[in-house]
Amino acid sequence: MSHAVTPSKRQPKPRWKRRKDARPGEIVAAALEVFGERGFAATKLADVARRAGVTKGTVYLYFDSKEALFKAVVRETIVPVIAQGEALAQSFTGSARELVEQLVREYWRLVGETAVADIPKLMMAEAATFPELTRFYYEEVVTRGHRLMAGVIERGIKSGEFRPVDVKVAAKLAMSPLMHAVVAKRAFASCMPEGFDVKKYLDTHIDLYLHGIAKQ
Amino acid sequence: MSHAVTPSKRQPKPRWKRRKDARPGEIVAAALEVFGERGFAATKLADVARRAGVTKGTVYLYFDSKEALFKAVVRETIVPVIAQGEALAQSFTGSARELVEQLVREYWRLVGETAVADIPKLMMAEAATFPELTRFYYEEVVTRGHRLMAGVIERGIKSGEFRPVDVKVAAKLAMSPLMHAVVAKRAFASCMPEGFDVKKYLDTHIDLYLHGIAKQ
Amino acid sequence: MSHAVTPSKRQPKPRWKRRKDARPGEIVAAALEVFGERGFAATKLADVARRAGVTKGTVYLYFDSKEALFKAVVRETIVPVIAQGEALAQSFTGSARELVEQLVREYWRLVGETAVADIPKLMMAEAATFPELTRFYYEEVVTRGHRLMAGVIERGIKSGEFRPVDVKVAAKLAMSPLMHAVVAKRAFASCMPEGFDVKKYLDTHIDLYLHGIAKQ
Amino acid sequence: MSHAVTPSKRQPKPRWKRRKDARPGEIVAAALEVFGERGFAATKLADVARRAGVTKGTVYLYFDSKEALFKAVVRETIVPVIAQGEALAQSFTGSARELVEQLVREYWRLVGETAVADIPKLMMAEAATFPELTRFYYEEVVTRGHRLMAGVIERGIKSGEFRPVDVKVAAKLAMSPLMHAVVAKRAFASCMPEGFDVKKYLDTHIDLYLHGIAKQ
């Protein structure tokens, strides 16, 4: 309690700082991996510690509890990703359909194929256990993501590329196959020895979606 | 409260009732609730028992283990839904697009809007930790569901209603917005006080999807 | 408590009595088997009941508890065997060394090779848990057995066949290899796939023992 | 009694001491006692822990399971006795009959008269219930013991001291009176208030056995 430090309260710290200050970040990174693999309840602090190259006691030096560590993981890992997407949309100059396609593919590249994918999965799974964290995630990630995509759809409608659909709902529908794939891919990996053909899944989704929303 | 325990000899009140036939169903119903609220790992058999109005030992009279109980819940809740879908598909005489729409709406009615929705959510969350459960669920539910929808898509392609897309992938894409909605609705319920406009979401999904897959 | 019946309190009852009265005996026989196979602690009353062809509740109709059943098993099964040995010794007319040999071989035939062998094994194992029963067994079986064999040794010394050894100790030494074999055979059966060559063991014991005790 | 717990702030008195190196030995010693008194199945880890002055959790810090703890007890108590016997046999330069006598007397001194005797007794009693433990014990103790004694008998035959008997069987017969005495002494201690005249028993066994096996 007394001297524990939540890394998120610190300024974003450069990687090349002294080792001592890098510790919390290393622990969070290790925790992301283990929480992602096992889920919250099944994660043992001992595993996180081992993977971070420290001992259990050290984890408690920086985080008050397993819950606090979990919150730190979510908070510190996801926000940068969403910002990156916003930047892309802002600087994009092509057609709306091209932008939809790029955002979808970028999301998969930055999230679906990296360890960050565990964050949405974790949030879905543990939302009920961490209401306050859920609110944070919903506002900083879900809402921002929807707003981003909704803007793009709207652009397409105004430009005459898309049919006049409900913008917010259409935005969700552009992303939900990805969201589900992120979760399912991880959950059922062991049941699909042949793997999951991501390319075909993305291609088909983009194809169907853009056909579906296209004017006439 | 009302009937606090007092050591009175007045009401012999049997320590228990014999309800062999009703018990398993009551326990499964209680288990669905608790698993839904807490997840698999965090669910205590004692809680399930208490909610079913029996003791821990009684649960083990009917189910060999926590895992077996969970499987029973799956078997008695989602599997019938899949079966019902299969029956619908088999007896359906209308167009493929009508059938897709009906299956989507029925899934939501039977799963999305009921406590059953907790099962898919829970599976996503804890799949990594319980491989045997995951295999069971994947085979009994996921695979069967995909096969069902894939058959319908194929029917539509053969009849000339749908474009010649990859059948399996298209089947997944017909369901994934529902799967995600099922999970997200529960996870973020408290963040969406206005609720989630299911009707519009389903309507738009069906609209976009059928437009997207339609021939020409 | 109230109407439980310990079979040992009954008169030795002929086998052809009405079924009702045969029950306790059947339960005791089943219990001998299961206690012998599993030991006291590991024996489940449910197994005993199943093997006796009744239900758990029925066992409690005749025996107050698992302990009471165990005591009944020991008491009812072993006493007849020792009596048989005494009869043999009394009617024997040959030499002492022949009688030693016959008693050893008979013991093995009547005990070592039958389910009764479990009784000594059980007593050794559970003596600490049932002091009163142990006293009963020690007096009715161990002491009587020793006295029987000691008489034979003494006969041999008097007749000049045997050296003048300590009679009591020599009697114990005539039997202890058998006692140990009875226990070890059962305990380590699974570790000796080739089995235990009883014949050679008995032959060698008799050979060594009689050589050892023989005059000159 | 004397130091009953009172919520006084006076003595900070650490909740525990750190004794990494001493702990395992203390726990094994406590385990030997409790296993000996109660048997394997009936032994509660909590009792072992309490007697060792630690908590249940601490036991699991050093031993993976109750079985592992038992194996450790065997390894640290009986196995060394066997090893010591092997060493004695190897370095022994006297006659085979002297060696047999010494091994017999040493076994009694190191096992029969110490708490270690509880281990063979316990194994006999619970072998059927714990096959893995039994296999371990049979290989680490029984087989090694037999091989040791068989080697000695063989030596005696080769040197012309002993008759050409079956070596393996004769080895078992050299030990079985001891094995039985170990078990019986403990089981029937309370029935033999005068005690058990070990000296005479050992002397007579050695006398009879060596007479019996002696050439001519």
Add this chain to the structure above:
DNA sequence: GATGAATGAGCCTTCATTCAT
């Protein structure tokens, strides 16, 4: 008498958390 559904106490094992070193 018999049955077997139901009970509930008990034990092994795990692991987040603490704290002496």
Add this chain to the structure above:
DNA sequence: CATGAATGAAGGCTCATTCAT
């Protein structure tokens, strides 16, 4: 700062025993 030995609360599962039928 770090460590890791020690704690202790919990939970899954078993089974002797009871008792409504």
